[in-house]
Amino acid sequence: MKQLFCVLCLIGATTVAYAENDFMIKLMEERFKNADKNSDNQITLEEAENGMPRVAAHFDVIDVDKNGYASLEEIKAAMAKL
Ligand SMILES: [Ca+2]
Ligand SMILES: [Ca+2]
Numbered sequence: 001m002k003q004l005f006c007v008l009c010l011i012g013a014t015t016v017a018y019a020e021n022d023f024m025i026k027l028m029e030e031r032f033k034n035a036d037k038n039s040d041n042q043i044t045l046e047e048a049e050n051g052m053p054r055v056a057a058h059f060d061v062i063d064v065d066k067n068g069y070a071s072l073e074e075i076k077a078a079m080a081k082l
Contacts, residue, residue: 032072042069
């Protein structure tokens with residue numbers, strides 16, 4: 001009985017963690033859109049400094065292909081690593 005309870009605990013914890021992660025991604029997409037002033041789906045360092053300071057702080061790490069822009073995909077990939 002105790003074991004079953006623990007299994008249920010684990011399932012519950014995983015669901016919460018997943019929902020939280022999903023929420024974080026939605027929040028991040030929202031902030032990305034707000035920060036992307038010219039709506040080209042790319043964030044420059046300047047746009048990041050104004051709208052996503054954490055992205056600006058890690059800009060070199062996030063901009064994997066070094067094109068001077070942080071795309072939503074690059075930010076998501078960086079988030080998964082952090
Ligand atoms: Ca932009
Ligand atoms: Ca890039």
